[in-house]
Amino acid sequence: MLESTVYQLLTGCPRMDQRNARRRSLAGALATFAVALLAGCGPASNYKQSSLDPKSDFTSMIHSLFQVEYYLALAVFVLVEGALLYVILRFRGKAEDPEPEQVHGNTLVEVIWTAIPALILAALAVPTVKTIFRTYEVPKGDALQVEVIGHQWWWEFRYPQYGLVTANELHVPTGRTVSLRMITQDVLHSFWLPQLAAKRDVFQQRTSTLWFRTEKEGLYPGQCTEFCGLQHGRMAFQVMAQSPAGFEQYIAAMKASAPPAAPAASDSAKPTAMAGTTTTTLGATTIVADTTQGAQLFMMKGCIGCHSLNATKPMGVGPNLAGIGTRKYIAAGWLENTDQNLARWIQHPQDVKHGVIMPNLGLTDAEAQTLAAYLRQH
Amino acid sequence: MATSVLDHAGTAAIHQEKTGLWSWITTVDHKRIGVLYGASAFFFFLLGGLEALLIRVQLSRPDNTFVTPEFYNQLFTMHGTTMIFLAVMPFSAMFFNFFIPLHLGARDVAFPRLNAFSYWVFLLGGLFLNASFLFGAAPNGGWFGYANLSSRQFSPGPNMDFWAIGLQILGIASLAAGVNFFVTILNMRTPGMKLMRMPMFVWASFITQLLVLLSFPVITVALIMLMFDRLFGTHFFVPQGGGDPLLWQHLFWVFGHPEVYILILPSFGIVSEVMPVFSRKPLFGYAAMVFAMVFIAVLGFGVWSHHMFATGMGPIADTVFSLATMLIAIPTGVKIFNWLGTAWGGSLQMKTPMYFALGFIAMFIIGGLSGVMHSAPPADLQQTDTYFVVAHFHYVLFGGSIFALTSGAYYWWPKMFGRLLDEGLGKLHFWLMLIGFNLTFFPMHIVGLHGMPRRVYTYSAGFGFETLNLLETVGAFILATSFVVFIFNVVKSWRSGLQAPADPWNGATLEWAIPSPPQEFNFPEEITVHSRDPLWEMKRSAGGRLPEPVRTSGAGIHLPPPSIWPLMAAVGVMLVFLSLMLHEKTGPVGIFIAMSVLFLSIYKWAFEPVH
Secondary structure (H helix, E strand, C coil): CHHHHHHHHHHCCCCCCCHHHHHHHHHHHHHHHHHHHHHECECHHHCCCCCCCCCCHHHHHHHHHHHHHHHHHHHHHHHHHHHHHHHHHHCECCCCCCCCCCCCCCHHHHHHHHHHHHHHHHHHHHHHHHHHHHHCCCCCCCCEEEEEEEECCEEEEEECCCCEEEECEEEEECCCCEEEEEEECCCCEEEEECCCCEEEEECCCCCEEEEECCCCCEEEEEEECCCCCCCHHHCEEEEEEECHHHHHHHHHHHHCCCCCCCHHHHHHCCCCCCCCCCCCHHHHHHHHHHHHHHHHHHHHCCHHHHCCCCCCCCCCCCCCCCCHHHCCEECCCCEECCHHHHHHHHHCHHHHCCCCCCCCCCCCHHHHHHHHHHHHCC | CCCCCCCCCCCCCCCCCCCCHHHHHCCCCHHHHHHHHHHHHHHHHHHHHHHHHHHHHHHCCCCCCCCCHHHHHHHHHHHHHHHHHHHHHHHHHHHHHHHHHHHHCCCCCCCHHHHHHHHHHHHHHHHHHHHHHHHCCCCCCCCCCCCCCCCCCCCCCCHHHHHHHHHHHHHHHHHHHHHHHHHHHHHCCCCCCCHHHCCHHHHHHHHHHHHHHHHHHHHHHHHHHHHHHHHHCCCCCCHHHCCCHHHHHHHHHHHHHHHHHHHHHHHHHHHHHHHHHHHCCCCCCHHHHHHHHHHHHHHHCCCHHHHCHHHCCCHHHHHHHHHHHHHHHHHHHHHHHHHHHHHCCCCECCCHHHHHHHHHHHHHHHHHHHHHHCCCHHHHHHHCCEHHHHHHHHHHHHHHHHHHHHHHHHHHHHHHHCECCCHHHHHHHHHHHHHHHHHHHHHHHHHHHCCCECCCCCCCCCCCCHHHHHHHHHHHHHHHHHHHHHHHHHHHHHHHCCECCCCCCCCCCHHHHCCCCCCCCCCCCCCCCCCCCHHHHHHHHHCCCCCCCCCCCCCCCCCCCCCCHHHHHHHHHHHHHHHHHCHHHHHHHHHHHHHHHHHHHHHHHHCCCCC
16 A cells, blocks of 8 residues: 555556556565655664764754755655656566667756756755854863873873863763863774764874763763774763762762872762762771772782872873772773672673783682772772 | 678688686786686675675674674775775776777777786785785774774784785786776777767776876875885884874875775766666767766865864865765766666666666665765764764665676676576576665664764674664675575576577677677777767668677787786786785895896796787
8 A cells, every 4th residue: 555655656657557566566665665764763762872862062963964964865865766766667668669769868957957966965065064163163161171082992081170080981060061172092083972972083193172062961872983903892981961060079079089088088078979888887897898908909919000099190001990989881881880790890801801901910709809899989 | 890700811820719727827818807807806705795794793783702803803804905906896897808998899908918917916916915814814904094003003913014015916906907998998999989989888997097097196105104104114104203193094085085986987887888778778968977977086086085074174174075075966966867867768678787777876876865964074973983884885885886787797798708697597686685785784874873883893782783783684694695696697607508699688889799708809800980879870770680790710810929927927016015024034035036026027028029
């Protein structure tokens, strides 16, 4: 039913003789394909990092442009494929048919079908150029400055306004423009945050920029899109958009990871980081015991050579681990941060993500669990 | 006229079919070289297809461990490199070789031994690239080999040496062939064949050679710089040494974008031959078709940076490259409309070549439209390096080039091998290919826009990519099956196919005037042409079909003798590059020996008697 309707629509000629039944099924197949094209494949919200589900001013702007080009393309698709189908169905001949009229061209027709695409493109060019210039704007005022540094294969984030550094999970406030300035430490990477910021490549010697402002709280995934070697596929990150108050709490907790603060003060100053930790005396004692042992392992096994637990010190070969305990994902934004995964990642990094700089240290199960428990508190 | 040939009662050697392995190794016959190109390209095509299937199996479900990340990176690098340089380009070269001289009414190409040299260099280069698999060190930095990942610091193994050197070897083959066909087309046309009377396939080939001649030097320079960086410690692309990785991208795409047209223009040419013959009408808007291709070729050199919008070149550069890219859609649209205009009012003969040509048009429209979509830099900031782009260029290169090349294969098979392919199997091939192709690549548009990046060896569960990726993998196997049908068709034709007449499709061009397969000397006598469709014209003036042409002795026709030196020179080229790659082990002695082989071969070649 749909088939024949679309066939009629496309060909404009409902022919009913038997020979055409076969042609109709061809038309039907292609029409179904066109309908599938129209429908896409379910709503964008079925997908976790869809570029068609913009959640910031920057990506909404791009999405508006995308919609213009999408509908133009769809119209051209239907018209031209429709014309092709019409030609195939209408002008089918047999070997014994007389020779058709020999036409070599038609200047008027050719001028028209050169001019029409030019006009369509002009219609697309205007919003394109406007949007190009907007993407390069540099935010003014009290924008949150974030420095992004790509590494093989993880992301470092610095907050110069707060003197803080973190990795793989960037917290930003809603309602405030975020200004990203990005470089790489080693090879080229590309920072792609589909719902908030789209994409820019990062280089060593020049700074790439992006900006966005979101009003919607949430955890937004992103990942590297410039092929950067062995574990390019596992170089993801998250951006946590929080209410301004939540963000201030996060900043305070991160600042509290600096050593001068007393352990007790540190705990109380990190309500979000310590959420879920039991407050009973017994529980606290247990944790303190673990902490001591874990801290020793962290020193002795050499973790400290590459990782800092202090968010105010932007140094170390590996990701800064302040706040690791509450990050949603580990191993660069893709492995769920469960106790089991964390211990496994610490114990067998080369199995979890082959080729990373972090070596298998030969930790026992108990040591790995102790270290995981220790990190859980940071 | 070609069909009423007198027997030459000369005393000179009579041309007989030469057989045996040695006759193929030393051949300088453009038709045999064409067949060699085709067979080699098909071998590499199957290899690249196998790589694609492994990629699809790996991506069929999330967090899959079917292949290691290292092997996956080798697979996608070699899949791209193979399909571009070892499959599509040499498939085109097969048709250039076999049909440009026939279309022009010529006996051979301008430089027959250089032609053999091109083929052997190509074959050795392709084998060299793939030999890397034997050492577990296949190239793993992408077909684009972006700096500074390709530097020795970040790619310490020999993988990218194989790539940088393999592509230089292949570049020599392309450049030699480019010069050869450029000169052939300009100088070897039969009387009356003015430029604007050449078959459109020859025009497409001519413009392709221009692109090769202008763009391959750029990549050659870039590859030499990369090789120096890797082997001899220079710093062209190494930031710590004052080099610039972004320079590589510019050099690569100044080559890389024209390369796209090198891959597609021959296909435009093939479709422009098939459409008129199977519509029984001349090509609509011949002059516009020529100018459109020239326009595409010229603009093709001014749009390279649209591959680099995400690098952030600044608003002015983005605007210029964006608008230039959009402009290309205009001549491309003109071509599509002219093909439709050719069929309009015609009497469509729905044979297998026509199926594939129409499939080409249908698929290429989709590839063109998605191309326009990422010509807008802000939209490209979401689309580049995602599966949306993978979908786009497969619609252009598979839906475009491979459909058209397959159309050409069915169209010209009877001429090349003297046997018909089975129509039923051909159409089965078409439908499997069309369905498999769309099932494989259409969902990639969707997953790409919904957030799936390219070149990732796996993806996590829960992103919504699972179903569509599984569908793509199923599609890939249907696509592979379609080529099994093709192989079966070829084998069947080989064993029991019907003998092909000289002109099975009512062709318009000169190759259909001579027996299938053609004799070594092509045309017993020079033909004079008076129009764009010389054979149709002959048939009209003869009042119907022409009599089947008779095979003649060809006595007295001078043809270049076979030679081993093109192959030896190709071996010399190969050895020189090998000695550079292994210079730390073999030292100057290795380089000296390799150079000696090369120069001796060129010397012997230069002073070989040619009569």
